[in-house]
Amino acid sequence: MSEQKHHYSSEPEHYILSSESExxxxxxxxxxxxxxxxxxxxxxxxxxxxxxKVTLDASIEKYIPLNHEYIQNYLVHKDEMKSGVANVKIAVETTDGDIFTQDYMDTLSKISDEIFFVKGVDRSGMESLWTPNVRWMEVTEEGFQGGPVIPSTYDGSPDSLEQVRQNVLKSGQVGRLVANNFESSIINVPLVEYNPDTGEKLSYATFSADLEEKIRNKYGSDQYRIYITGTPKKLGDLLEGAxxxxxxxxxxxxxxxxxxxxxxxxxxxxxxxxxxxxxxxxxxxxxxxxxxxxxxxxxxxxxxxxxxxxxxxxxxxxxxxxxxxxxxxxxxxxxxxxxxxxxxxxxxxxxxxxxxxxxxxxxxxxxxxxxxxxxxxxxxxxxxxxxxxxxxxxxxxxxxxxxxxxxxxxxxSKAPVWRGLSAFASRKVAPFPIAIAIAMGIGGYYYSQDLKIGDLDKGAPELRADSRYNKDNAFMVGNYSTSSDVFVVMVETAPERCNAYKVMDAMDRFMWYMENVPGVQSATSLVTVSKLVTKSMNEGNLNWSALSRNQTVLNTSIQRAPGALLNSDCSMAPVIIYLNDHKAETLETVVAAVENFKDSYDDDVDMKFYGYRYNELEQAIEDGEIASVPVRFQLASGNAGIEAATNQVIADAQGTMLIFVYVVVFVLCFITFRSLRAVACILIPLALTSILSQALMTYLDIGVKVATLPVIALGVGIGVDYGIYIYNRLEVMILAGKSMQEAFFETLRSTGKAVSFTGVTLAIGVATWMLSPIKFQADMGILLTFMFLWNMLGALILLPALASFLLKPESMLARHKKKHGEVPPAG
CATH class of the missing domain: 1.20.1640.10 (Multidrug efflux transporter AcrB transmembrane domain)
Known part of the structure; x- marks a missing residue:
């Protein structure tokens, strides 16, 4: 049968299919x-x-803003930092007394050896009671004495266990590697992100699975409990949940x-x-x-x-x-x-x-x-x-x-539900949904002013509060003095001068300043070691717990400083700040405090002096090119520092992204329908949904972060589909000569039915995400379900109400007749 010309009709609509109209x-x-x-x-x-060929990638670099100033500063010293994000902490707890038993020490030794050979571990940087880099030191009448916390003479006897206890107390590791209640100890595990032999990236999913299989499952029991935290482990758990x-x-x-x-x-x-x-x-x-x-x-x-x-x-x-x-x-x-x-x-x-x-x-x-x-x-x-x-x-x-x-x-069908909804297209009923929408918009906007940027929960907000990782994190926080939320400020100076008095004094003042900032637990740096050693050298007298102005004394005091507190050429010394949490408000307060101190203390010195070697710098000072050793505080490293940079990027981009989304939708709708009134009918319901979704985030304590920010664009992008389909069909009905209410009734019986079905179906689909073990997926499920339903209701209720006032059917018909010379078919 020829398809070139086929006439058929159906009441109340008719149309003609012809080759000319195709x-x-x-x-x-x-x-x-x-x-x-x-x-x-x-x-x-x-x-x-x-x-x-699809592969799943969880590289840490993908989750941070690599071009942000803080991250650029971190990357300069990445290889020198021991407090970056690629670190894992493993706590081994005994439920039978304290850690000073032969069985516990033997178990800890086995676990340390097992971890040592796990693929991806930076073996040179591992720390546990069994590694030789964890040492004790004291000052006696004969001078300094020290050694590994667990000496080579250890044999598991009561005397050797008592010696280990004394060494732990002298090492300063209580609250750091050893729990405050002496019932657990930590193994610090830095990671290498690339296999030096193959050049392949470390798979955090594989690494996490190895820790579970080789450590937790193998050594965990009623007597010994294993707790594992750190960004790589968190990513591994997220990948498992995915x-x-x-x-x-x-x-x-x-x-x-x-x-x-x-x-x-x-x-x-x-x-x-x-x-x-x-x-x-x-x-x-x-x-x-x-x-x-x-x-x-x-x-x-x-x-x-x-x-x-x-x-x-x-x-x-x-x-x-x-x-x-x-x-x-x-x-x-x-x-x-x-x-x-x-x-x-x-x-x-x-x-x-x-x-x-x-x-x-x-x-x-x-x-x-x-x-x-x-x-x-x-x-x-x-x-x-x-x-x-x-x-x-x-x-x-x-x-x-x-x-x-x-x-x-x-x-x-003359279904009552469609007839009832069509009443919103009449000017008698339309003011009610419009008034309600205005009230909701004003209320939602006011309430959404408290919307926060960043995380609002303790632990790993990407996972549920009762997840294995967050329980492990809660154990760490409750039993150790050092928080898992670390903010690192890098103090830069000239090579071989990080121990100069001016630099150390600036760090000392900075630490005192930061320790008085709300949200900060404590701070440590090269100054901490210098003060401790100087006090120890003077019979433990607290009066000597201060920085010496004598450079020789300063040099001596940091000779045995841990490598994590200065880099190889002594041109950078980090100040490690432990925070109560990484909530948005805490990070904002800390960053503002650091920036305030930085503005008053950074030396305004030409960058070239930071690259000078020791003798060149001395000559520059002697020649008057520079007054003294330069000091510069650089933000930021540590998981909290990187989180702060991420929050800043999101805060700066949030408004810009939303504006661009709406500009794109506006332009495309205007090009298609050539009417500002039509665009208003489509976009106003979308804008109301965006406002209400932000109010919902505020109510549910969901911050704007990497996981939730895309939902805003996704909700607008998908939600506009409803309005476009409804308006397109409504316009066809109006141009067919129907009244506004009747045109909307016909729209509801066809397109409206499909739109309502789609909205409900999509909402039910994403609502299942609320059951996910991954909290950010559950949050996205809540927000998308809300946006799908509200966008649907906006297209079915608010759009026709706006159209009843904004659209002029007579003018639309006149323009169409003038342009095309005929009324379009209703079909």
Missing amino acids: PFLERLIFNNRSLVIVVLMALTALFGYGLS QSIALFFLAAMVMTAILLYLYSRCIRGTIVPIVASLIAVVWQLGSLALMGFTIDLYSVLVPFLVFAIGISHGVQIINGIAIESGKGASPVQAARHAFRGLYVPGMLALLSDAIGFLTLLFIDIGVIQELAIAASVGVAMIIVTNLVLLPVIMSYIGISQPGIDHAYKASQ
């Missing part, structure tokens, strides 16, 4: 259906091959299939959208792998969003095909007409999604930028799979008769 894109696709199928099958095979994402994806797919069948009553109309959306996921993952990208803890969630977006657009296509089939169209005619009516709003919605996601590239954090690329690539794939592949396949197989009957019955 857009070029429609002719290109449907006149070459076989070729399209072959090309898309070839692409599926190519990207399927790429799927086999395996549950596959289960959530499967659950969402099953629920979507059930709901889609109940919606369409057609097996074909259920399977094809799901298959098309899964193909989009395969294309997305495969293309990213072929382009050299890896999957991380955040972008691993993107495939679900790609699947969800694909389903939302697939439902619109299936709904359109079913309605057209109910009017008597053949499968190919129904597919062509559904494509013709939906490819413009569908393309607009998907372009808005893709470009909106790309605004995340403004945030200079690797995981967020890769998430932006992954989401944008996924949406680009949906344009092909769901707007091209899906209708082409359906043009061959069509909707089943039960599905056609169900769709036609629904399109003709």
